[in-house]
Amino acid sequence: MNLKVSVIGAGNVGATTAHLIYQSGIADVVLFDIAEGVPQGKALDLAEAGPLWKVAASIKGSNNFADTSTSDIIVVTAGLPRKPGMSRDDLLHANADVIQNVVSNTAPLSPHGIYIVVTNPMDVMTHVAWKVSGFDARRIVGMGGVLDASRFRTFLGFELGVSPEDIETLVLGGHGDLMVPLPRHTTVKGIPVQDLLDQRRIEALIDRTRTGGAEIVSLLKTGSAYYAPAASVFQMVKSILFDEHRVLPCAVYLSGEYGVHDLFVGVPAILGKSGVEKIIELKLTDMEKAQVSASADAVRELLSMALAPKK
Numbered sequence: 001m002n003l004k005v006s007v008i009g010a011g012n013v014g015a016t017t018a019h020l021i022y023q024s025g026i027a028d029v030v031l032f033d034i035a036e037g038v039p040q041g042k043a044l045d046l047a048e049a050g051p052l053w054k055v056a057a058s059i060k061g062s063n064n065f066a067d068t069s070t071s072d073i074i075v076v077t078a079g080l081p082r083k084p085g086m087s088r089d090d091l092l093h094a095n096a097d098v099i100q101n102v103v104s105n106t107a108p109l110s111p112h113g114i115y116i117v118v119t120n121p122m123d124v125m126t127h128v129a130w131k132v133s134g135f136d137a138r139r140i141v142g143m144g145g146v147l148d149a150s151r152f153r154t155f156l157g158f159e160l161g162v163s164p165e166d167i168e169t170l171v172l173g174g175h176g177d178l179m180v181p182l183p184r185h186t187t188v189k190g191i192p193v194q195d196l197l198d199q200r201r202i203e204a205l206i207d208r209t210r211t212g213g214a215e216i217v218s219l220l221k222t223g224s225a226y227y228a229p230a231a232s233v234f235q236m237v238k239s240i241l242f243d244e245h246r247v248l249p250c251a252v253y254l255s256g257e258y259g260v261h262d263l264f265v266g267v268p269a270i271l272g273k274s275g276v277e278k279i280i281e282l283k284l285t286d287m288e289k290a291q292v293s294a295s296a297d298a299v300r301e302l303l304s305m306a307l308a309p310k311k
Helices: 012-024 038-053 088-109 122-133 145-160 199-210 212-220 227-241 286-307
Strands: 004-008 028-032 059-062 073-076 114-117 140-142 246-255 261-272 275-279
Touching: 004 012, 004 088, 012 028, 012 038, 012 227, 028 038, 038 059, 073 088, 073 227, 088 122, 088 286, 114 122, 114 227, 122 140, 122 246, 122 261, 122 286, 140 261, 140 275, 145 199, 145 212, 145 227, 145 246, 145 261, 199 212, 227 246, 227 261, 246 275, 261 286
Parallel strands: 004 028, 004 073, 028 059, 073 114, 114 140
Antiparallel strands: 140 246, 246 261, 261 275
16 A cells, blocks of 8 residues: 555645655645645646656545545645735634644544644644644644755855755744744854854844745745745655654654743654654754744744634
């Protein structure tokens, strides 16, 4: 039996994620959406590309949650996208309802599955998914840090005129404007970035990373980023399905690590077939600790709003 990944939400991020997984041939794909015809049409279009890509896997579009049963991974991208002038936080209440509906309908069908949550505000939605699913927290992970780190790598590559592939970095904290890129843990083929750029330029690139999503939203006018988010999800999916044990920055449940309790926040973690295999705790400077704490506090405040009874 092939591995199976269900992607919930057939918008730009979901469809592109389905595209990457299907084209790679690593798993059968179910693309789910409540809009009738949309997931079916996109899945059929992808299936018709299969012979050209020499893909043996299958892809199916559906409006029926039952088709997601026995998924190894469920990627949740469903929800309202950001519009110009809208923060990730503005999406809070509407998307919390979406997550509750999606997880309550999919978790019983895939009791051994692992969730990757993409819907914004991502850290909060990951926590909501965990609460609704009743799963072990290790099987719920949020996509944010991989994307943020990739953006930082990209901007550093632009600045230095080097391949971003040779740049390694980490981003901690919530997937928002208070995220914490770590220049101290950023290298270019092993060379500390501080040896190559002055602090002023590094700070400018950190600021651009923090607002990287908003920059794309403002350029697109309608819609938000999807190629890089989908590529980030794909890296996480692959690490889990193939038990690669990649060290990836992503939102995981913290129980005291980094001084954060009972909250999903972005930190480096090892992803394998069980989900979050291990959380890697770095020794931070006092300033870095303060930044992570402030970012976590912002996530906690939003979470309390999301979990509060509706008026």
